[in-house]
Amino acid sequence: MMRPLTLSHLRLLLLLSLFHLSTSLNDAAEYLKLTLLHKPPFSYPHQSLEFDTHRLSLLNKTLKSPLISGASSGSGQYFVELRLGSPPQTLLLVADTGSDLVWVKCTACKNCVKHKLGTDYRARQSITFSPHHCYSPVCKLVTHSSRDRHCNKTRIHSPCRYEYEYSDGSKTSGFFSKEVTTLKTSSGQVVKFRYLNFGCAFEISGPSVTGASFNGAHGVLGLGRGPISFSTQLGKEFGNKFSYCLLDYTLSPPPTSFLLIGSTRMTNRNMSFTPLENNPLSPTFYYIAIKHVFVDGVKLPISSSVWAIDNLGNGGTVFDSGTTLTFLADQAYRQILRAFRRRLKLPVMANPTLGFDLCVNVSNVRSIRFPQLRFELGGGAVFSPPAGNYFIDTAVSAKCLAIQPVNSRGGISVIGNLMQQGFLFEFDGDRSRLGFTRHGCSVL
Numbered sequence: 278m279m280r281p282l283t284l285s286h287l288r289l290l291l292l293l294s295l296f297h298l299s300t301s302l303n304d305a306a307e308y309l310k311l312t313l314l315h316k317p318p319f320s321y322p323h324q325s326l327e328f329d330t331h332r333l334s335l336l337n338k339t340l341k342s343p344l345i346s347g348a349s350s351g352s353g354q355y356f357v358e359l360r361l362g363s364p365p366q367t368l369l370l371v372a373d374t375g376s377d378l379v380w381v382k383c384t385a386c387k388n389c390v391k392h393k394l395g396t397d398y399r400a401r402q403s404i405t406f407s408p409h410h411c412y413s414p415v416c417k418l419v420t421h422s423s424r425d426r427h428c429n430k431t432r433i434h435s436p437c438r439y440e441y442e443y444s445d446g447s448k449t450s451g452f453f454s455k456e457v458t459t460l461k462t463s464s465g466q467v468v469k470f471r472y473l474n475f476g477c478a479f480e481i482s483g484p485s486v487t488g489a490s491f492n493g494a495h496g497v498l499g500l501g502r503g504p505i506s507f508s509t510q511l512g513k514e515f516g517n518k519f520s521y522c523l524l525d526y527t528l529s530p531p532p533t534s535f536l537l538i539g540s541t542r543m544t545n546r547n548m549s550f551t552p553l554e555n556n557p558l559s560p561t562f563y564y565i566a567i568k569h570v571f572v573d574g575v576k577l578p579i580s581s582s583v584w585a586i587d588n589l590g591n592g593g594t595v596f597d598s599g600t601t602l603t604f605l606a607d608q609a610y611r612q613i614l615r616a617f618r619r620r621l622k623l624p625v626m627a628n629p630t631l632g633f634d635l636c637v638n639v640s641n642v643r644s645i646r647f648p649q650l651r652f653e654l655g656g657g658a659v660f661s662p663p664a665g666n667y668f669i670d671t672a673v674s675a676k677c678l679a680i681q682p683v684n685s686r687g688g689i690s691v692i693g694n695l696m697q698q699g700f701l702f703e704f705d706g707d708r709s710r711l712g713f714t715r716h717g718c719s720v721l
């Protein structure tokens with residue numbers, strides 16, 4: 278979703294983005310054959326693709342990439358390395374479970390800020406780069422800029438132009454293309470994945486993709502549930518599963534976290550599972566259901582309607598690696614805030630850090646104990662994050678509640694990456710469930 282933490286972003290409006298086509302397909306393949314099937318329209322185009330794969334025998338293998346914290350460059354994001362092209366060019370992308378598109382800044386990028394960590398992706402230096410034709414079925418999977426309405430079927434050089442927008446209005450546009458990506462399995466085997474569909478970006482705008490938190494990134498690795506995400510494109514070959522473990526990025530040097538495409542050995546061992554909920558109006562997000570919230574074991578009086586996804590597709594709760602803080606529906610937030618205020622036995626700051634409602638000054642406190650926050654999720658799974666996941670250092674000796682209210686009507690509650698730290702999460706597409714355990718990070 279891209280709601281990285283920098284102070285100017287703390288109060289972003291949560292808007293439901295409806296750019297994503299409601300399509301269910303899996304298009305990862307060595308050879309890809311696409312067939313367009315028309316179905317009755319449902320407010321926007323709705324199609325389905327058929328695929329024909331030349332199977333790689335990778336089903337029991339797992340791809341493993343380190344996840345790098347952006348803390349050293351002042352970012353609340355996690356990055357992942359992607360090797361794109363022939364010969365491979367190594368790029369650093371923001372790992373984002375709240376969006377679908379994989380995109381990188383291309384050398385012709387008009388307003389891409391040059392950064393220290395290397396150059397942008399150079400399409401001309403890769404012999405395997407090729408933009409999709411605007412008439413190709415794959416091009417229907419991305420949203421288009423107005424210029425693309427005049428697609429000329431017979432002209433050879435009519436690239437598929439995409440325009441992709443994040444919930445804060447940040448945008449990327451360019452050519453939707455395909456390219457070879459070189460991946461490594463957890464046992465070290467190098468695998469070439471042909472035809473990774475991705476955006477070669479010529480223009481980017483907005484705080485999420487140009488701001489400080491993006492510093493050092495070449496693009497975004499969308500890991501959402503939609504058809505064009507990295508996880509969906511590769512998923513089929515790897516059992517439609519991916520997992521990650523985000524480790525505390527306030528530690529210095531930060532420990533290495535991993536993103537795995539495929540199964541982990543942890544599955545079914547000590548893992549709690551909660552079903553993924555579907556929101557046909559927002560097929561990108563990993564929705565889960567919050568049933569109850571507890572503070573120090575006391576269930577808060579929050580009506581279940583506060584958490585529901587309504588008929589318009591508004592509301593609900595998503596797990597998002599691209600958002601730093603946690604955003605909860607306003608009514609729930611007020612209850613949590615009240616409960617914390619009542620139970621905190623630490624000196625509450627009269628003037629909390631800007632952007633936060635509740636901060637404590639722990640400079641003269643010998644033993645710091647925070648009230649315990651616990652979420653009961655759909656299916657009975659219990660998520661009990663450690664206090665460090667929801668009280669963060671904002672200044673010397675100041676610790677603030679890292680939860681924000683969702684004020685906009687129809688806004689989505691978001692469990693951000695800070696709240697996810699130290700847990701192994703497994704996103705299982707086939708079984709439509711999210712698994713998690715606090716005892717899994719060391720096995721990755």
Ligand SMILES: *[C@@H]1O[C@H](CO)[C@@H](O)[C@H](O)[C@H]1NC(C)=O
Nearest residue numbers: 332333334335336337338540
């Ligand atoms: C994967 O592993 C399981 C059990 O370890 C085995 O039964 C299955 O045949 C394997 N699948 C492939 C494609 O190798």
Ligand SMILES: *[C@@H]1O[C@H](CO)[C@@H](O)[C@H](O)[C@H]1NC(C)=O
Nearest residue numbers: 427428429430431432433434
């Ligand atoms: C499409 O491209 C062909 C070949 O370049 C050209 O002859 C034709 O006029 C174009 N059609 C439109 C509607 O622009």
Ligand SMILES: *[C@@H]1O[C@H](CO)[C@@H](O)[C@H](O)[C@H]1NC(C)=O
Nearest residue numbers: 638639640641672673674675
């Ligand atoms: C915390 O309290 C100490 C005095 O006890 C003070 O010196 C310090 O400035 C305070 N910190 C913040 C962030 O307000």
Ligand SMILES: *[C@@H]1O[C@H](CO)[C@@H](O)[C@H](O)[C@H]1NC(C)=O
Nearest residue numbers: 543546547548714715716717
């Ligand atoms: C399973 O969880 C328990 C505590 O709930 C822990 O002591 C144990 O080490 C875990 N087992 C594995 C294999 O991680």
